[in-house]
Amino acid sequence: MEVQLWRNATVLLHLKDKKILIDPMLGEKSSFGVFPWTQDNRLNPLTDLPFGPKELDDYLTNLDAIVVTHLHPDHWDATAIEILDKNLPIICPVPIAETIVNYGFKNVTGIENNTTFKEISISITQGLHGIGEIGKKMGTVNGFVFSTKEESIYFAGDTIWCEEVKTAINLHNPQYVVVAGGAATFEIGKPVTMTSDDILALCESFSEISVIITHLEAVSPCTETHKYISGRILANGFSNRCYIPKNGENLTFN
Numbered sequence: 001m002e003v004q005l006w007r008n009a010t011v012l013l014h015l016k017d018k019k020i021l022i023d024p025m026l027g028e029k030s031s032f033g034v035f036p037w038t039q040d041n042r043l044n045p046l047t048d049l050p051f052g053p054k055e056l057d058d059y060l061t062n063l064d065a066i067v068v069t070h071l072h073p074d075h076w077d078a079t080a081i082e083i084l085d086k087n088l089p090i091i092c093p094v095p096i097a098e099t100i101v102n103y104g105f106k107n108v109t110g111i112e113n114n115t116t117f118k119e120i121s122i123s124i125t126q127g128l129h130g131i132g133e134i135g136k137k138m139g140t141v142n143g144f145v146f147s148t149k150e151e152s153i154y155f156a157g158d159t160i161w162c163e164e165v166k167t168a169i170n171l172h173n174p175q176y177v178v179v180a181g182g183a184a185t186f187e188i189g190k191p192v193t194m195t196s197d198d199i200l201a202l203c204e205s206f207s208e209i210s211v212i213i214t215h216l217e218a219v220s221p222c223t224e225t226h227k228y229i230s231g232r233i234l235a236n237g238f239s240n241r242c243y244i245p246k247n248g249e250n251l252t253f254n
């Protein structure tokens with residue numbers, strides 16, 4: 001299995017000879033502007049993709065499917081809508097399928113529980129995109145577990161550390177979990193993605209699992225940096241099974 005971070009939550013998963021792009025945010029730096037519920041006027045995304053248009057085009061022509069966890073612009077942006085092949089299979093939670101169909105995509109599968117895509121079992125999981133008022137504003141978010149007979153990886157989506165994540169890990173027993181770090185924080189309430197404390201709690205609770213941390217330094221609400229999180233992971237003795245890929249980095253797991 002290979003996991004290549006492009007930027008933020010956009011990850012290319014290469015599993016069982018299939019290439020699945022998760023949460024495509026494909027626009028140039030600054031292309032979708034400021035986030036609501038913040039005084040931060042920086043334009044998002046804060047960085048460009050780690051490769052140019054020609055290489056992006058090569059990647060996109062070789063995809064087998066797209067998976068979308070939710071429709072926030074740092075996971076599904078106007079550029080993705082514009083440039084992705086409208087015939088590509090798209091797998092997403094049921095409640096957002098119709099919106100994606102309305103953008104002209106012809107091969108959209110909304111999943112309620114699970115589906116099988118070319119020998120890969122894909123199960124939907126629940127999460128909490130924050131709590132209280134800000135959690136309500138963020139709305140529903142899901143994750144997905146991708147499993148073959150040999151391997152299993154859980155993309156938790158934009159969720160904090162919560163019962164739903166524990167339940168998903170206990171139920172599916174994945175070898176790897178990809179979490180949205182960065183402690184994304186708005187003017188109201190607590191972080192809506194995992195803090196480093198959340199990530200450490202996950203590592204402590206599940207001693208076998210390897211953790212891949214994404215969603216860092218690419219959108220303005222994120223407050224914890226790559227350097228800060230890796231320092232905390234090192235200090236707590238989890239660096240042997242935590243990975244914080246740089247944009248463009250490809251992790252290979254056997």
Ligand SMILES: [Zn+2]
Pocket residue numbers: 009072074075158180215
């Ligand atoms: Zn996000």
